[in-house]
Amino acid sequence: MITANRQLAQPPAPRWQQLWRDAVTDPYELLRLVGLANQAERLLPEGDAGFPLRVPRGFVARMRYGDATDPLLLQVLPQHAERLAQPGFAVDAVGDHAARSAHGVLQKYAGRALLIATGSCAVNCRYCFRRHFPYAEETAAANRWREALAAIAADPGISEVILSGGDPLSLSDAKLAELGRALVAIPHVHRLRIHTRLPVVLPERVDAGLTGWLASLPLQKVVVLHANHTNEFDASVDLACTRLREAGCTLLNQAVLLRGVNDDADALAALSERLFEAGVLPYYLHQLDRVLGAAHFEVDDATARALVETMRHRLPGYLVPRLVREIAGEPSKSPL
Numbered sequence: 001m002i003t004a005n006r007q008l009a010q011p012p013a014p015r016w017q018q019l020w021r022d023a024v025t026d027p028y029e030l031l032r033l034v035g036l037a038n039q040a041e042r043l044l045p046e047g048d049a050g051f052p053l054r055v056p057r058g059f060v061a062r063m064r065y066g067d068a069t070d071p072l073l074l075q076v077l078p079q080h081a082e083r084l085a086q087p088g089f090a091v092d093a094v095g096d097h098a099a100r101s102a103h104g105v106l107q108k109y110a111g112r113a114l115l116i117a118t119g120s121c122a123v124n125c126r127y128c129f130r131r132h133f134p135y136a137e138e139t140a141a142a143n144r145w146r147e148a149l150a151a152i153a154a155d156p157g158i159s160e161v162i163l164s165g166g167d168p169l170s171l172s173d174a175k176l177a178e179l180g181r182a183l184v185a186i187p188h189v190h191r192l193r194i195h196t197r198l199p200v201v202l203p204e205r206v207d208a209g210l211t212g213w214l215a216s217l218p219l220q221k222v223v224v225l226h227a228n229h230t231n232e233f234d235a236s237v238d239l240a241c242t243r244l245r246e247a248g249c250t251l252l253n254q255a256v257l258l259r260g261v262n263d264d265a266d267a268l269a270a271l272s273e274r275l276f277e278a279g280v281l282p283y284y285l286h287q288l289d290r291v292l293g294a295a296h297f298e299v300d301d302a303t304a305r306a307l308v309e310t311m312r313h314r315l316p317g318y319l320v321p322r323l324v325r326e327i328a329g330e331p332s333k334s335p336l
Contacts (some may be wrong), residue, residue: 016204018123020170023056027078030055035066035072043068047081050293051131054124060312061202062231067165071229071261074173074233075125081296082126089118089290091132102151104139109332112193113152115145117168122202127256127297129289130166139166153186160191169198173209180217195254200227203240214247221249224283228255228262230274242279251282255321257304258297265310272311281323287336289326301336 024030027044031037054074064070075328105115116139124131152158154173156293162185183189198205214221223244227233241251253275255262272282287306288298308323324333 008244012097016202016207018149019056019058019202019204023054023122024060025054025055030060030073030077030194033057033060034063034070036068039068041221042208043077043079045078046081047078049078049080051078051124051126051128052083053078055256056122056202058203058236059232061125061163062234063208064154064231069260070231070255071233071267073126074261076123076320077230079126079296082293084295086290086295089292090297091238091292103147105148105151108270111157112162113158114162114164114188115148115168116164116165117163118170120170121165121167122170122198123196124204127258127288127291127294129291131293145182149182149186152183152189155179155317156188159188160193162195164195167196167198168194169196169205169210173213176210177213180213180219183277189219192217193222193224195226197226199223199240199244200225200232200237202238203302206240211243211247214244214249217248221247223249223251225251225253225280226273227253227275227280230270233274233278238278241280245279251278251280253280253321254284254286255282256288256297257299257307257323258288259299261297263299263307265307267316268307269314272315273320276319282319284285284333285323287323287325288334 002023027048028037028040033041036043041300053076059072059076063072067073068218106116108114109189118139152161163179171179180192225241242250255268255271257263262271268285275282285304287301287304288294290298304323308320311320322333323336325336327334
């Protein structure tokens with residue numbers, strides 16, 4: 001007999017892999033979801049402008065309905081301007097190819113090695129400096145990480161390994177654990193840094209399996225998020241950040257200064273405040289990497305410096321990110 005107060009069983013929440021698969025990949029569907037279907041002809045180029053659309057539906061839900069200038073929409077929607085050739089913008093904007101030291105391993109700066117862990121990402125940001133990167137040929141996970149790990153083990157000056165991509169958290173927990181065990185076995189590696197957008201665009205990825213692996217990893221752990229605007233945050237992102245901190249991770253954020261997205265002092269100050277509410281410290285504010293197809297996002301250096309100076313007047317120092325540019329061949333990020 002069913003009693004009147006019996007609770008109906010609730011279906012389990014979708015796993016992050018299913019949410020990944022359900023991402024929006026059709027620009028016309030994206031415009032329909034945000035109430036801009038009638039502006040498709042004006043807004044969209046033919047095709048995908050050389051870089052396919054991909055964006056999780058949870059991120060789409062944070063966009064302002066009916067607003068073609070929404071700062072989240074502009075980061076992911078293909079635009080006519082991407083097809084315009086601009087001098088100084090190149091396929092390899094930051095010298096990744098020249099920095100290759102082994103299969104899937106980049107070494108630009110002393111003491112650190114960066115692994116191109118995967119080419120997969122939950123979101124394709126239109127300004128991505130690796131939008132033309134040959135991931136099919138250059139991922140460190142090839143051959144069970146052997147060449148990449150051998151290169152790190154052979155260099156005792158490497159104390160920090162950086163996982164990048166694509167997005168390294170697109171790898172399964174099992175693959176991350178396999179890599180983690182191998183890194184722990186290298187005596188001179190003390191710190192693991194993970195650069196990821198997933199806790200922001202697909203916060204469901206930060207689940208018990210991932211946090212359990214992180215908590216058990218006997219290395220110092222730094223997670224560098226990538227958020228550019230305060231509207232990217234909601235309760236689900238806050239929860240993901242809390243779980244990462246509880247797993248022993250230091251959380252930093254690097255943003256990119258983008259015209260039309262966050263190129264005013266109010267937006268940047270609000271981002272820093274919102275990051276700190278979520279337990280994340282602002283780290284870098286990057287000038288745009290001059291990758292082919294992204295010229296329409298560029299903000300000039302004088303404006304960038306003025307924006308950061310305004311932030312210094314309005315915010316405590318620990319909430320002011322360092323304004324930098326990556327220059328191929330330089331021994332560090334270059335402050336502006």
